[in-house]
Amino acid sequence: MPARVLNGNEIAADLREEVATGVADLVASGGPTPGLAAVLVGNDPASGVYVRNKGRACEEAGIFSEIFYMPAHVSQANLLSLIDQLNQDTRFHGILVQLPLPGHIDEATVIERVNPVKDVDGLHPISQGRMLQGEPAFLPCTPSGVQQVLLRSGYDPAGQHVVIVGRSNIVGKPLAALLMQRSAGGNATVTVCHTRTRDLPEITRQADILVAAMGVPGAISADMVRDGAVVIDVGINRVDDATRRRGYRLVGDVDYEAVAAKAEAITPVPGGIGPMTIAVLLSNTLEAARRSVDANR
Ligand SMILES: Nc1nc2c(c(=O)[nH]1)N[C@@H](CN(C=O)c1ccc(C(=O)N[C@@H](CCC(=O)O)C(=O)O)cc1)CN2
Numbered sequence: 142m143p144a145r146v147l148n149g150n151e152i153a154a155d156l157r158e159e160v161a162t163g164v165a166d167l168v169a170s171g172g173p174t175p176g177l178a179a180v181l182v183g184n185d186p187a188s189g190v191y192v193r194n195k196g197r198a199c200e201e202a203g204i205f206s207e208i209f210y211m212p213a214h215v216s217q218a219n220l221l222s223l224i225d226q227l228n229q230d231t232r233f234h235g236i237l238v239q240l241p242l243p244g245h246i247d248e249a250t251v252i253e254r255v256n257p258v259k260d261v262d263g264l265h266p267i268s269q270g271r272m273l274q275g276e277p278a279f280l281p282c283t284p285s286g287v288q289q290v291l292l293r294s295g296y297d298p299a300g301q302h303v304v305i306v307g308r309s310n311i312v313g314k315p316l317a318a319l320l321m322q323r324s325a326g327g328n329a330t331v332t333v334c335h336t337r338t339r340d341l342p343e344i345t346r347q348a349d350i351l352v353a354a355m356g357v358p359g360a361i362s363a364d365m366v367r368d369g370a371v372v373i374d375v376g377i378n379r380v381d382d383a384t385r386r387r388g389y390r391l392v393g394d395v396d397y398e399a400v401a402a403k404a405e406a407i408t409p410v411p412g413g414i415g416p417m418t419i420a421v422l423l424s425n426t427l428e429a430a431r432r433s434v435d436a437n438r
Pocket residue numbers: 190191237238239240241262282283311377391410411412413414415416417418419
């Protein structure tokens with residue numbers, strides 16, 4: 142039986158619709174229109190696509206948004222000063238700085254400059270620390286998107302062995318923390334693998350739920366997957382393809398056709414976890430606006 146395809150576009154559309162309803166309710170009850178500031182440094186084409194898509198999704202959900210463009214050579218001091226201004230600007234309940242940043246800028250310093258109450262990307266150490274400790278926090282968008290796809294498709298991680306391949310600050314590490322929480326959507330047994338893991342296939346074959354998040358096209362082959370596993374592909378890689386109008390196509394970290402032949406369920410690329418990342422960002426921005434009302438009571 143070919144795998145069930147978990148359609149991230151559809152699940153994200155459901156979530157965005159819930160956000161739109163929440164925004165309308167908040168405004169109708171006299172609350173503020175949620176606002177999101179997106180900061181884009183430089184002209185990385187993929188980042189440009191993601192930020193524009195975030196702006197469009199905001200508009201559709203009734204969220205006010207503005208994109209702040211900075212040149213690739215901007216100094217770190219000037220970027221920090223923009224963030225200081227946005228922290229003060231009451232039109233914006235959420236701030237995101239699109240990653241990656243140019244090499245001369247220290248990402249950790251920039252992320253830490255965002256006021257944690259506006260950290261709708263869930264990347265600030267305070268947000269991540271709170272999440273790790275099981276306290277209410279903005280959840281990082283991609284990990285939360287993975288959790289939502291699992292839950293909304295009927296695959297509760299509780300008691301399951303989740304193997305995550307990749308240990309980035311943006312996906313692997315926070316996803317492990319999220320899925321091991323003693324709360325709904327958590328309670329998984331989590332193993333994190335990385336470049337120094339010995340006998341990776343031996344471990345990935347033990348996964349009930351396998352998450353590929355290492356950024357290497359097609360790296361998860363069929364022999365690394367147990368029959369009947371649920372496979373979540375977080376990788377979004379551009380590979381050259383002269384037959385395509387854009388000159389490239391998108392592929393995940395999973396050898397899709399081969400793995401789909403033996404998995405119970407699989408997320409495609411594109412149309413899997415990527416759209417969820419944006420939907421969760423909107424949801425976090427709505428939450429930030431709601432919290433601003435509570436904080437001003
Ligand atoms: N500040 C942040 N930077 C980055 C994040 C993040 O969550 N916060 N995540 C990624 C990029 N990203 C969001 O920013 C992102 C990536 C992909 C998609 C998406 O919808 N992809 C589509 C394909 C889009 C295309 O045509 O290229 C899909 O997978 O179907 C959304 C958001 C790194 N940076």
